[in-house]
Amino acid sequence: xxxxxxxxxxxxxxxxxxxxxxxxxxxxxxxxxxxxxxxxxxxxxxxxxxxxxxxxxxxxxxxxxxxxxxxxxxxxxxxxxxxxxxxxxxxxxxxxxxxxxxxxxxxxxxxxxxxxxxxxxxxxxxxxxxxxxxxxxxxxxxxxxxxxxxxxxxxxxxxxxxxxxxxxxxxxxxxxxxxxxxxxxxxxxxxxxxxxxxxxxxxxxxxxxxxxxxxxxxxxxxxxxxxxxxxxxxxxxxxxxxxxxxxxxxxxxxx
Amino acid sequence: xxxxxxxxxxxxxxxxxxxxxxxxxxxxxxxxxxxxxxxxxxxxxxxxxxxxxxxxxxxxxxxxxxxxxxxxxxxxxxxxxxxxxxxxxxxxxxxxxxxxxxxxxxxxxxxxxxxxxxxxxxxxxxxxxxxxxxxxxxxxxxxxxxxxxxxxxxxxxxxxxxxxxxxxxxxxxxxxxxxxxxxxxxxxxxxxxxxxxxxxxxxxxxxxxxxxxxxxxxxxxxxxxxxxxxxxxxxxxxxxxxxxxxxxxxxxxxxxxxxxxxxxxxxxxxxxxxxxxxxxxxxxxx
Numbered sequence: 118x119x120x121x122x123x124x125x126x127x128x129x130x131x132x133x134x135x136x137x138x139x140x141x142x143x144x145x146x147x148x149x150x151x152x153x154x155x156x157x158x159x160x161x162x163x164x165x166x167x168x169x170x171x172x173x174x175x176x177x178x179x180x181x182x183x184x185x186x187x188x189x190x191x192x193x194x195x196x197x198x199x200x201x202x203x204x205x206x207x208x209x210x211x212x213x214x215x216x217x218x219x220x221x222x223x224x225x226x227x228x229x230x231x232x233x234x235x236x237x238x239x240x241x242x243x244x245x246x247x248x249x250x251x252x253x254x255x256x257x258x259x260x261x262x263x264x265x266x267x268x269x270x271x272x273x274x275x276x277x278x279x280x281x282x283x284x285x286x287x288x289x290x291x292x293x294x295x296x297x298x299x300x301x302x303x304x305x306x307x308x309x310x311x312x313x314x315x316x317x318x319x320x321x322x323x324x325x326x327x328x329x330x331x332x333x334x335x336x337x338x339x340x341x342x343x344x345x346x347x348x349x350x351x352x353x354x355x356x357x358x359x360x361x362x363x364x365x366x367x368x369x370x371x372x
Numbered sequence: 373x374x375x376x377x378x379x380x381x382x383x384x385x386x387x388x389x390x391x392x393x394x395x396x397x398x399x400x401x402x403x404x405x406x407x408x409x410x411x412x413x414x415x416x417x418x419x420x421x422x423x424x425x426x427x428x429x430x431x432x433x434x435x436x437x438x439x440x441x442x443x444x445x446x447x448x449x450x451x452x453x454x455x456x457x458x459x460x461x462x463x464x465x466x467x468x469x470x471x472x473x474x475x476x477x478x479x480x481x482x483x484x485x486x487x488x489x490x491x492x493x494x495x496x497x498x499x500x501x502x503x504x505x506x507x508x509x510x511x512x513x514x515x516x517x518x519x520x521x522x523x524x525x526x527x528x529x530x531x532x533x534x535x536x537x538x539x540x541x542x543x544x545x546x547x548x549x550x551x552x553x554x555x556x557x558x559x560x561x562x563x564x565x566x567x568x569x570x571x572x573x574x575x576x577x578x579x580x581x582x583x584x585x586x587x588x589x590x591x592x593x594x595x596x597x598x599x600x601x602x603x604x605x606x607x608x609x610x611x612x613x614x615x616x617x618x619x620x621x622x623x624x625x626x627x628x629x630x631x632x633x634x635x636x637x638x639x640x641x642x643x644x645x646x647x648x649x650x651x652x653x654x655x656x657x658x
Binding site: 123126127130131133134135136137138140141144193196197199200204206208211212215216218219221222223224225226227229230231232233234237249250252253256284285286289310313314316317321330331334335338342346347350353354357358361 | 378379380382383384386387388390391392393394395396397398399401402405454457458461462464473475476477478479480481482483484485486487488490491492494495501531534535584588589591592593594595599608609612613616617622625626629632633636637640
């Protein structure tokens, strides 16, 4: 009885998480334009998608930003974790505090703060402002992931490396980085996901010249999203799943 | 020894520089802006004033703030109520199934939350999947109006934010030492008593983290009310957004943000204190 209860509870919650996605995927193959009424299987929205340049460009921009910001946030975040773990420095409290501020302040506050900054600096809104914003909001998540992994290490190993004459750079590349790699990979994936999913901050810090997917959709949503967006979302979901499964398989082989 | 300093200095300069430019300065600017005056041409005028803060006490805005608080509290409460057993049951699964179960919690994130919210909108509509199913099953004979109500906003917030509750809860439940539960049973505690006095206090860090990760975005998430809520269900996020993008009253928008941030800081502080207090209680009971 309890087992039945548990399984059905889990089933209901997974259903809650997945039904909208299933409806979205189904609609991408639906002949009908409106609502969920099934009018036959069709690939017409996929065809429409491949003729919809502005939507494809926006998707391309989103993926570019996600790849670049995840990589940069992971690099900076990993260095930050190493510095917080290894060194004492005067601004350490400030670094911790600022990371906490990024984590804890609502997205909308960060969005307007960055908008104010970019306007005050006379920075034109677009690719660079978007990239800087995404790197910043991903940063604490990388730091938390990597730092918790570093914390489990035996510090004697680092002492040994030092005694054997390794410089800080060598210690980082030969010892810390390889050991922290799973956490670094997890941080990258988390950043990539966060960047791709962000609506709030992006909608403030990008300009008309650099359209990204969420904003393109946001401007369509009020009138009703055309089903080629469903087709695009389906393709992106499949691509992400494929990449993650591939990454898992590659990591397993290494063991 | 020179090399030592190069790496160390590079790392520290990079992060301190980045955080100063993209976090410290912008937040300071918001704080300063909130004390300035609105200007139709240049957005802000450098005259000091407390007007923006006084306007916060306008019943119109107070109402929005209380409404947001209520919605965020309800969403967080329901997320905790359903997220806790969710995480608990996942943690009880056979070890090899757990990564898959967690993976399935994360997968929805790869579809942009705006698109998912839109999908939810088509489901909750008068002629959507939800009403259709209930009517086909004969549970109702007229479609229920859900879209553009508070319920729809709550459903949307929970839908988007539930994973943020489940993941931290799972990681703290998973760490729980099973021997403590056995010990509690051996000492004669019932299941319920063990749960209240052992499991809950020990997983408090996960509960706190989960609640914060849900509550904070719930206050500021403007696109869920935009899509699902209709005009009466604005949240603070919507008001801030419109002050910046439509009304162009930056000082007032900034004051609202400062207030929101202070509210969050206060909550974090309370949660932190409660967590500490509970941990102490556990220690005393040992």
